[in-house]
Amino acid sequence: MSKSGNAVAEDRIILTLYVAGANPSSERAIANIEQIRSRYLGERCHVRVVDVLAQPDVAVAARVMGTPTLVREQPLPERRIIGDLGDFAAVLKAIGASRAGDEN
Amino acid sequence: MSNNQNGVFITFEETPADVRKNLISLGWPIQEWEEQRKWAFVDVSPQPGDETIIAGDYDLGALLARIENAIRKVNAQRVTMDTVSAIFSQFSDKRIIRRELHRIASGLKQLGMTALMTAERLEEYGDIARYGVEEFVADNVIILRNVLEEEKRRRTIEILKFRGTSHKKGEFPFTISPSEGIVIIPLSAIELKQKSSDLRISSGNPDMDEMCGGGFFRDSIILVSGATGTGKTLMTTEFTAGGVNAGERCLLFSYEESRDQLFRNATGWGIDYETMEREGKLRVICTYPEVASLEDHLIDIKAQIEAFQPNRVAIDSLSALERISTFKSYREFVLGITSFIKDRETAGLFTSTTPALLGGTSITEAHISTITDSIIILRYVEIFGEMRRGLTVLKMRGSGHDKGIREFVIDGHGMHIGKQFRNIAGILSGNIIHVAGLDDDRIGGLFKDE
DSSP, rough: OOGGGGOOOGEEEEEEEOOOOOOOHHHHHHHHHHHHHIIGGGGEEEEEEEEEETTTHHHHHOOOBBBBEEEEEEESSSSEEESSOOOOOHHHHHHHHHHHOOOO | OSOOOOOEEEEEOHHHHHHHHHHHTTOHHHHHHHHEEEEEEEEEOOOOTTEEEEESSBHHHHHHHHHHHHHHHOOSEEEEEGGGGGGGHHOHHHHHHHHHHHHHHHHHHHHEEEEEEOOOOOSSHHHHHHHSSSSGGEEEEEEEEEEEETTTTEEEEEEEETTTTTOSSSEEEEEEETEEEEEOOOSSSSSOOOOOOOOOOOOSOOHHHHHTTTTTTTTEEEEEOOTSSSSSSHHHHHHHHHHHHHTOOOEEEESOOOOOHHHHHHHHHTOOHHHHHHHHHHEEEEEEESOOOOHHHHHHHHHHHHHHSSSSSEETTTTGGGGGOOOOHHHHHHHHHHHHHHHHOEEEEEEEEEESSSSSSOOOHHOOOOOOOOEEEEEEETTTEEEEEEEEEEEESSSOOSSSSSSEEEEEEEEEEEEEEETHHHHOOEEEEHHHHHHHHHHHHHHHHH
């Protein structure tokens, strides 16, 4: 959290979480990503949640198939994590942000 | 898919661009349909750059949402998923995929969709589908095979499961034609329900008509069997010319000789094929058996018959097609073509070449002898170091016929049937299998008597 202060623009992490309606796994995934964000990533991380039932066209554009899917939009390259995000270590590793300054 | 029922195509493997391209080659203007909102793609083909990490439990809710969305957009009644097996390359957990496929299947059912799923198989005669999961979510299962048999490829289709109705069992051959798509050849669907008429038609040869008790029947299948050079092509030529002279339309398929050869032969026997064809009474189609598979030949023959609407069809020779196929598909072909012609109440004359010069039977005979109405056997007869030609009407369904083996000669006016070979008639009465074995005895007997 303290690292958020010296984060430059390139350090920003933009995530999109696609869920399908309000079901237990959607809720779990939303809760998990919120925890990961607040506990490890802080302000430099921005999370957007998309309900594919409400916005199927967005799902088409993003080529999402499984839900929940977390897409790392920034930094590039794009990465996808499918599942309810219960495994924090794996999620952080996938986002590439387990440690500060770790580019990938 | 365009039968006034709009469709959604879910592609798991190929990109929509590829699918569009492939379907245009079959004459389906996908792009137009897309613009008219009759067709929609759901593109879930893998992207080269896709990197996916699995972290915890998931479902295919987004896929289902996209499918439902596409269905709503084009107001679809039909859904195709091609191929479901490819999901497993993106998601590894079989248990989850199985559950999700069920969910998608029941979702589609609720929407009243007719859905077609394709799945891969590893072996032609192994598990139904690659992951042992796909078939359980479906109401009906159809298996397509492309089997290598004696170095020939053969496509077959089998309905394995069809809930709520009875269906034909087993494999049926099929072929893919550029104009019609999948064409199935349903063999056991053939029924013996042809009408039978007692109307006689001329064989084109007065002597032969006499031997047959007044000519062939209007809707009969005649098999002419003999060794090479015994006069089979002559019989087909006379058969077609006889038809044309009686004002009928004749269609001749030749798989052994070229057009030029055929026309020259006909001229040699005093028959003017050229004029007949020019007048539209005759059509001669010459192809080599090797140019297509047997299934494609069958489709082609059927299409030609449909187009020309002949009263008579001759195939010279059926056995030439044998060499491009396997035993099984040849049998199916012979059955298919025979029943097709019979069904149309057309007269058909097929020739079959026997491998041995003296006597012998061919596979063709074994296959169709029971469904042909007449069998004419042409044989060489060796007498005093000379090869003469003999002929007999072995079978003539529904009519009395000359049962003798008669000598015949061929000259510039065609075939002339002469007297019976003496001392032979008694030996030959019986079935075809004995003909081969008895030939030697027959000639032996001749020597003693004279």
